[in-house]
Amino acid sequence: MAIAQFAVARSPARKRVLAVACGAHALHDGYTDLIYVLLPVWQTEFALSYAMLGILRMLYTGAMASLQMPASVLARRTGGAFLLGVGTAVAAGAYLLIGLGGAGFVVLAVALLLGGAGSATQHPLASSLVSRAYDDQGARAALGTYNFAGDLGKMAIPAMVAWLLALMPWRGAVGIVGALGLLVAVAVLVLLPRDLGSARHVATQARPGTxxxxxxxxxxxxxxxxxxxxxxxxxxxxxxxxxxxxxxxxxxxxxxxxxxxxxxxxxxxxxxxxxxxxxxxxxxxxxxxxxxxxxxxxxxxxxxxxxxxxxxxxxxxxxxxxxxxxxxxxxxxxxxxxxxxxxxxxxxxxxxxxxxxxxxxxxxxxxxxxxxxxxxxxxxxxxxxxxxxxxxxxxxxxx
Known part of the structure; x- marks a missing residue:
């Protein structure tokens, strides 16, 4: 009975965690696959070879893959929710820099590196927040929902930008998705407690045994x-x-x-x-x-x-x-x-x-x-x- 009451009491809070994590996953996965839509645009804009286009793609994914473990360690000090919000803001800021800046290839490359670094926070931290929120029951189903949200972002954000490219210059379209990312970052920071996922917070919620x-x-x-x-x-x-x-x-x-x-x-x-x-x-x-x-x-x-x-x-x-x-x-x-x-x-x-x-x-x-x-x-x-x-x-x- 006590466990059931505990689960019911936690239900609104954990649904909020799942909703925020799903939103972050959709945004970050959309940002990652958006690059495929923009590669032909950048090739024309900057007269790039296929090798240079490959380097641009590698900068984003390489930073994202290599910084996931450091992000996991840092989250223990700052709180996973706080670092997820900051990482989302960094990734959004990178796309804003690409969209609103008038600079060339070097700034584009630096922005993609920063974007990948920001996105490195998403998978390990959002997954951890969801799994802890549903630790008493339903974690696998909740993570399946979270996983599904990423695929929605992969379909929605590139499709949205492809549509916007028919209406406006490419920098304006990229700036819009950058602004969207800032809204998601604010939502993460406002809707979730700052220390959620920190070592101190986890210690207060830990159950006996491992x-x-x-x-x-x-x-x-x-x-x-x-x-x-x-x-x-x-x-x-x-x-x-x-x-x-x-x-x-x-x-x-x-x-x-x-x-x-x-x-x-x-x-x-x-x-x-x-x-x-x-x-x-x-x-x-x-x-x-x-x-x-x-x-x-x-x-x-x-x-x-x-x-x-x-x-x-x-x-x-x-x-x-x-x-x-x-x-x-x-x-x-x-x-x-x-x-x-x-x-x-x-x-x-x-x-x-x-x-x-x-x-x-x-x-x-x-x-x-x-x-x-x-x-x-x-x-x-x-x-x-x-x-x-x-x-x-x-x-x-x-x-």
Whole structure:
């Protein structure tokens, strides 16, 4: 009864935490993918080579990936909510600098570096805030909702800027999304207590005992390896999908439609599989999602073009759905005091895997061709199932 009353009392506050975290996730993921829309604009504006465009993209993602662990450590002193608000303001300020400034390539590069540094605060800190808010029940479903919000941002913000580019100069469009980010930063700082997520605040909320010792020393490393394999599968498949469809006779418009279908399915998968994992558990959900992913990828080898297109939403659902289950399992394996560090390490590993996997699979594609390469991706994807089986006893101990 006491626990139920505690949950009810916390409900409005934790819903606020989830709403703010979802808003921040949508903004930051939208900022990250907005760069793809702006690269052709910058190429024309600054007469850049493809190598220079690649450097611009790397500055943002590299800063974001490399600073997640430092952000996790700093949040223990300043409070996760406060640092998330500051990071969001920095990322928004970077886009305002790009949009309102009249300077050239050097300022653009510095702004993207700052934007990536600001976005480094989002994944580990927002995830930790949500997981703690729902620590007593529903953490995996809440993190699935949070994960889904990021995909909404990936679709909404680039689409909004693409629409604005038809109405105004590109700097004005970028300035608008920068101003939007400042509003989100203010919302984070106003709606959440400044010290939420700090070491002092976590200590006052901590419960007796730790999940780390109950789960065992290999539990979190196993989860991290599953996440790395899953992220590599996703990025490897997406790298080869256009070439596989092209070999089946698809044109550029059809390939664009295919990517839209798989991303839409992926967004739905992040939400649905977070809820599914809450009901079925990690092992069964991973077997279902990764098995469906491998079966769907292999089916593309034999299916004609339009049948392949029809399968893509279901493949996207399974392909992206596993990530919500894995993110939602981090709180099951680490104590509340280590949450930021664990999420920082997890996101660094999965983002790094997503960056490296297309290169490694690229060598496979050069040697075997794209259709055979995605079959290798499907086989590697199935490695997550025995890894999840090895993790399952640890999850039972902390259940």
């Amino acid at each position: 999940k780390d010792s109950a789960a065992g020393p290999i539990a979190f490393p196993l989860l991290l390896v599953i996440g790395i394999v899953d992220s590599g599968t996703r990025m490897g498949f997406l790298a080869f999908l256009p070439f596989v469809l092209k070999a089946k006779g698809a044109g550029f418009e059809t390939i664009g439609l295919a990517l839209t279908l798989i991303f839409a399915g992926g967004a739905a998968g992040k939400l649905a599989c977070g809820l599914l994992g809450e009901r079925l558990g990690v092992l069964l959900t991973v077997i279902l999602t990764e098995g469906a992913t491998a079966a769907g990828i292999l089916a593309l080898h034999w299916l004609p073009l339009y049948a392949s297109l029809a399968c893509l939403p279901a493949i996207g659902l399974a392909l992206n759905g596993t990530s919500s289950v894995l993110y939602g399992t981090v709180p099951d394996l680490v104590s509340s005091a280590r949450r930021e560090k664990a999420f920082g390490l997890f996101y660094t590993g999965t983002i790094g895997s997503g960056a490296v996997a297309p290169v490694l699979y690229g060598f496979v594609g050069d040697a075997m061709g794209p259709i055979n390469a995605i079959m290798v991706v499907a086989v590697v994807c199935l490695l997550t199932i025995p890894l999840a089986a090895a993790l399952n006893p640890s999850l039972r101990r902390v259940a």
